[in-house]
Amino acid sequence: MEKFASRALLAFFLIFLTLPPAAYLLTGDQSFSETENRYLAQFPAWSPARLWDGSLALSLETYLADQFPGRSFWVRVKAAADAGIGKRDIGGAYLGRNGRLFEKKDRPPPELFRENLAHLARLAESSGLACTFLPVYSAATLYPEDLPPYAPLLPERRLLTEIRAALPPAVLMVDTWPALAAARAENIYFRTDHHWTQTGAYYAFRALAAEKGWTAPEQEPRAAGTPPFLGALSAQAPLPWLRGDEFPLWDEPAPVGIEIYVTDTGETLSSPYVYVNLSKKDLYTVFLGGNYSEIVIRTAANTGRRALVLKDSFAHALTPFLLPYYDEITLIDLRYFRPSLSAYLAERDFSEIYFIYNITWFAGDKNFHRVSE
Amino acid sequence: MVFSGLPFLCFFLPAALALYYLAPRRARNGVLCLVSVVFYAWGEPVYVALMLFSIAANFAYGRCLEQRGPRRLDLLAIVLVNLALLGFFKYAAFLAENLNALGAALPVPDLPLPIGISFYTFQALSYVIDAYRGRCAVQRSLIDFGCYLALFPQLIAGPIVRYIAVAEQLRHRRESVAEFTAGIRLFAVGLAKKVLLANQFGLLWESCRAEPPDSLAGLAAWLCIVAFALQIYFDFSGYSDMALGLGHMFGFTFPLNFRYPYTARSVTEFWRRWHMTLSAWFREYVYIPLGGNRVSVPRHILNIAVVWTLTGIWHGAAWNFALWGAYFGLLLILEKYVWAGGLEKAPAWCGHLYCLIAVLVSWVFFSCASAGEALTYLRLMFGGAAAWSNDFALYQLISSGPLLIAGALGATRLPAAAWAALTRVRPGLSAWAGAVLAAGALLLSLAYIVNSGYNPFLYFRF
Numbered sequence: 001m002e003k004f005a006s007r008a009l010l011a012f013f014l015i016f017l018t019l020p021p022a023a024y025l026l027t028g029d030q031s032f033s034e035t036e037n038r039y040l041a042q043f044p045a046w047s048p049a050r051l052w053d054g055s056l057a058l059s060l061e062t063y064l065a066d067q068f069p070g071r072s073f074w075v076r077v078k079a080a081a082d083a084g085i086g087k088r089d090i091g092g093a094y095l096g097r098n099g100r101l102f103e104k105k106d107r108p109p110p111e112l113f114r115e116n117l118a119h120l121a122r123l124a125e126s127s128g129l130a131c132t133f134l135p136v137y138s139a140a141t142l143y144p145e146d147l148p149p150y151a152p153l154l155p156e157r158r159l160l161t162e163i164r165a166a167l168p169p170a171v172l173m174v175d176t177w178p179a180l181a182a183a184r185a186e187n188i189y190f191r192t193d194h195h196w197t198q199t200g201a202y203y204a205f206r207a208l209a210a211e212k213g214w215t216a217p218e219q220e221p222r223a224a225g226t227p228p229f230l231g232a233l234s235a236q237a238p239l240p241w242l243r244g245d246e247f248p249l250w251d252e253p254a255p256v257g258i259e260i261y262v263t264d265t266g267e268t269l270s271s272p273y274v275y276v277n278l279s280k281k282d283l284y285t286v287f288l289g290g291n292y293s294e295i296v297i298r299t300a301a302n303t304g305r306r307a308l309v310l311k312d313s314f315a316h317a318l319t320p321f322l323l324p325y326y327d328e329i330t331l332i333d334l335r336y337f338r339p340s341l342s343a344y345l346a347e348r349d350f351s352e353i354y355f356i357y358n359i360t361w362f363a364g365d366k367n368f369h370r371v372s373e
Numbered sequence: 374m375v376f377s378g379l380p381f382l383c384f385f386l387p388a389a390l391a392l393y394y395l396a397p398r399r400a401r402n403g404v405l406c407l408v409s410v411v412f413y414a415w416g417e418p419v420y421v422a423l424m425l426f427s428i429a430a431n432f433a434y435g436r437c438l439e440q441r442g443p444r445r446l447d448l449l450a451i452v453l454v455n456l457a458l459l460g461f462f463k464y465a466a467f468l469a470e471n472l473n474a475l476g477a478a479l480p481v482p483d484l485p486l487p488i489g490i491s492f493y494t495f496q497a498l499s500y501v502i503d504a505y506r507g508r509c510a511v512q513r514s515l516i517d518f519g520c521y522l523a524l525f526p527q528l529i530a531g532p533i534v535r536y537i538a539v540a541e542q543l544r545h546r547r548e549s550v551a552e553f554t555a556g557i558r559l560f561a562v563g564l565a566k567k568v569l570l571a572n573q574f575g576l577l578w579e580s581c582r583a584e585p586p587d588s589l590a591g592l593a594a595w596l597c598i599v600a601f602a603l604q605i606y607f608d609f610s611g612y613s614d615m616a617l618g619l620g621h622m623f624g625f626t627f628p629l630n631f632r633y634p635y636t637a638r639s640v641t642e643f644w645r646r647w648h649m650t651l652s653a654w655f656r657e658y659v660y661i662p663l664g665g666n667r668v669s670v671p672r673h674i675l676n677i678a679v680v681w682t683l684t685g686i687w688h689g690a691a692w693n694f695a696l697w698g699a700y701f702g703l704l705l706i707l708e709k710y711v712w713a714g715g716l717e718k719a720p721a722w723c724g725h726l727y728c729l730i731a732v733l734v735s736w737v738f739f740s741c742a743s744a745g746e747a748l749t750y751l752r753l754m755f756g757g758a759a760a761w762s763n764d765f766a767l768y769q770l771i772s773s774g775p776l777l778i779a780g781a782l783g784a785t786r787l788p789a790a791a792w793a794a795l796t797r798v799r800p801g802l803s804a805w806a807g808a809v810l811a812a813g814a815l816l817l818s819l820a821y822i823v824n825s826g827y828n829p830f831l832y833f834r835f
Contacts, residue, residue: 002800005804006551009554009811012812016819024383054417061380074820074823078820081817149771151768
C-alpha cells in the first residue's frame with residue numbers, strides 16, 4: 001500500500017516535470033490574454049550581450065510565465081486559491097459582496113492632490129472661461145456596504161468638499177450625488193469594472209442639465225445585446241464565480257452631422273459609439289473607441305458653443321449626452337496629451353471648459369502639472 | 374536560477390535528472406558538476422569564473438597538502454585566498470564607504486555580489502581546514518571536488534554542507550526509489566513553503582512597509598514585522614527543504630538546517646534551531662579555535678562578541694547586519710551570565726514570549742537599512758504610534774488572518790507531530806494522503822509561480 005502510494009507520487013512527479021516542457025514545444029505562443037486583458041511577453045531577442053549581462057535570463061522567465069501552457073487556467077486557480085485563503089483583494093481589486101469588485105488604489109500623497117487642485121484653480125482663473133467640474137464617484141463610494149470590512153479607500157465625498165474649497169467660486173460644481181444615490185438600485189456601476197455604466201453617466205448628465213438650465217430629453221437605455229460584460233477588474237481578479245452585467249447603451253444623440261476626429265489615429269467617426277467594439281472583451285471602448293490624447297467632435301447643433309473637456313475615461317460614457325448642446329467638443333486626456341495646454345487654449349476659441357474626473361483618480365493623477373506648463 | 378521559477382522546474386530539473394540517471398554511475402559526479410555550473414551561469418554568467426577559480430584553488434591546496442604535509446603557512450595562504458575573494462566581492466564597497474566617511478578618498482567598487490559566494494566559500498573553508506587537521510582525506514578527483522563545491526541544490530541558499538558530511542557520499546552513494554520519493558515530498562513541502570507562504574507574507578510585509586510610518590498604527594507595525602519573520606522563515610527553511618529534497622533525488626543526504634526555531638524558549642535555543650549549519654560552521658571554525666567557553670569570563674564574552682558580529686555581517690555588508698549580530702551576541706551573553714537561571718525557572722510561556730519578542734525585534738534591525746528607520750519601527754511597535762489600530766491595520770489583519778494562522782501553526786512542530794501520529798495509526802492512509810498532498814502542493818505552487826511577478830530572492834546579500 002505505502003509502496004504503491006510512493007510509486008504513484010513518483011509517476012506524478014515525472015509527468016509534472018515532463019508535461020510542461022513538452023507542451024511548450026507543441027503549442028504555439030499567444031499574443032494577447034483575454035482573461036487578463038493584456039498583451040503577453042514574446043520570445044525575447046537573443047544577443048550575446050544580453051546573455052552575458054543576465055537580462056536575457058530575466059526576459060526568458062517572463063516569457064515562460066506568460067506563455068505557460070494553459071496559462072488562463074492557472075491564473076484562475078491562483079485567484080480562486082487566494083480568495084479561498086481569505087484574501088480580500090486580488091491583483092488590485094477588492095473582493096466585495098454581491099459579486100462586486102472594487103478598484104484598490106495606493107493612497108496618493110496628499111500634496112499631489114493639493115497640487116492638482118492648485119493647477120486646476122490656476123487654469124480656471126487664467127483662462128477667463130466658464131468652468132464646470134463634474135466629479136465622478138467610484139463604485140465604492142456608492143456601495144460601501146459591499147466593500148470588505150475596513151478596506152482602506154479615499155473618502156471621496158470629503159475630498160469633494162476640499163475640491164470645492166480650493167477652486168475659484170466661479171467654477172460650477174455639479175452635485176451628482178443625489179441623482180446617483182437615488183438610483184443605487186439600478187445598473188449604474190459595473191460590478192466587475194471600475195467604470196460606471198452609461199446609465200450612471202445619464203443620471204450625472206441630468207444633474208448637469210439641471211444646473212445648466214437645459215431640458216434634458218427623456219431617453220431610455222436599451223441593452224446592447226452583448227453577452228454579460230466582465231470588466232477590467234475581473235481580469236485583475238479572474239474568479240470563476242464572477243458574473244457579468246448587462247451593458248446598457250443609450251440612444252444616439254439627436255443632431256445629425258456628427259463628425260468625430262481622433263487625432264491619435266487620424267480616423268473620423270460618425271457616431272460616439274464604436275459598434276464594432278461590442279464584440280470585443282472591453283465593451284467600455286464602445287464609447288469613443290477608448291483612450292486617446294485628443295478627440296474633436298463637431299456637430300450640427302448650431303449653438304455657438306465650443307467646449308474643452310479635460311477628462312479621464314469616465315467622461316466617455318457621458319460625452320454623447322453633451323453633443324446636442326455644443327457645436328464642438330474637444331476631449332483632452334492629459335495622461336496622453338503632450339503639447340502645451342496654454343498654447344493650445346490660446347490658439348483655439350473655446351467658450352467653456354469642463355473637468356470630468358473620477359475623484360480618486362484625480363487625487364492620484366500625476367499629469368496635472370502639464371496644465372501649467 | 375532559483376528553484377521556485379519556471380526555467381528551473383520546466384527545463385533545468387527535468388534535464389538534470391534525465392542526464393544524471395542516463396549517465397553511467399562513474400560519470401554521474403561529472404554530470405552533476407556540469408549541470409551545476411549551468412545552473413549558476415543562468416543570469417550570472419560572469420561569476421562562474423570565480424566559482425571555478427575557487428574550486429581549482431581549494432582543490433590544489435588539498436593536493437599540495439598531500440605532497441608537502443600540513444604546513445600552517447599553506448593553510449593560512451588558502452584561507453586568505455578564500456577570505457580575500459569573499460572580502461573583495463562582498464565587503465570592499467562597504468569598507469571603502471566607511472573609510473571614506475572617516476576622511477579617506479578610496480574608490481568605491483560597484484560590483485554586484487556573486488550569488489552564493491558566502492555559502493560556497495564557507496564550504497571550501499570547511500574542506501581545507503578539516504583536511505589540514507587530518508579530519509578528512511584529501512580529495513583526489515577534481516570532478517568530485519567540483520561536484521561538492523558547486524552542487525546546485527545547496528549552492529545559492531544553503532545549507533552550508535561541511536565537506537566531511539558528504540565526503541563519503543561523493544564516492545559511494547546509492548540512489549533509490551524510496552529515497553527519490555522522499556526527496557519529492559521534501560521538495561514539494563519546501564516549494565509550497567516558499568511560494569504559497571513566504572511570498573504571500575512578503576506581499577503583506579511590503580504593503581505594510583509602503584505605508585508612510587507616521588500613519589502606521591501600532592498593530593500594523595507588529596503585523597509588518599510578524600509578516601517579515603514568517604516570510605524569512607518560510608523562505609529560508611523552504612529553500613533548505615528543497616535543497617534536501619533535491620539532494621535525495623540525487624542520492625545525497627544533507628544536514629538539517631531549521632528545526633522549528635520560533636518554538637524556542639531562549640535566544641540560545643533559537644540559534645540551535647535557526648540556520649543550524651551556519652551556527653555549526655562558526656562554532657567549529659571560529660568559536661572553538663578562539664577557545665570557546667573554556668577560557669576566562671571576559672575572554673569568553675569577547676569570543677561570543679566576535680562570533681556574533683561576524684555572523685551578523687555574514688548576512689550582508691552593512692551596519693544593520695552587524696548591529697543585528699551584535700544584538701544577538703549581547704542577548705546570548707546575558708542569557709549565559711545574567712538571566713540563565715531565571716529563564717529556566719520561569720514557566721514555558723514566558724520563555725516563548727521572551728524569545729519571540731527578542732527575535733521579532735532583531736528582524737527590525739535586520740530588515741531596516743538604517744538605524745533611524747529601525748528605531749522608528751520599534752517606537753511604533755512599543756506604544757509610540759499615533760493609534761493602536763486603524764482601518765489599514767484591521768483590513769490587513771482580516772485579509773491575511775487565515776494565512777497568518779496557517780503560518781504560525783506551520784512554524785511549530787504540530788503539523789509534523791500530527792502527521793507522525795496519523796502514520797502510526799493508519800500508515801496506508803498517511804502514505805496516500807502524503808502523496809496527494811505533495812502532488813497538490815506542487816500543482817498549486819505552479820499556479821502561483823505562473824501567475825506571479827512577485828518571487829523575491831532574499832539571499833542576494835548573503
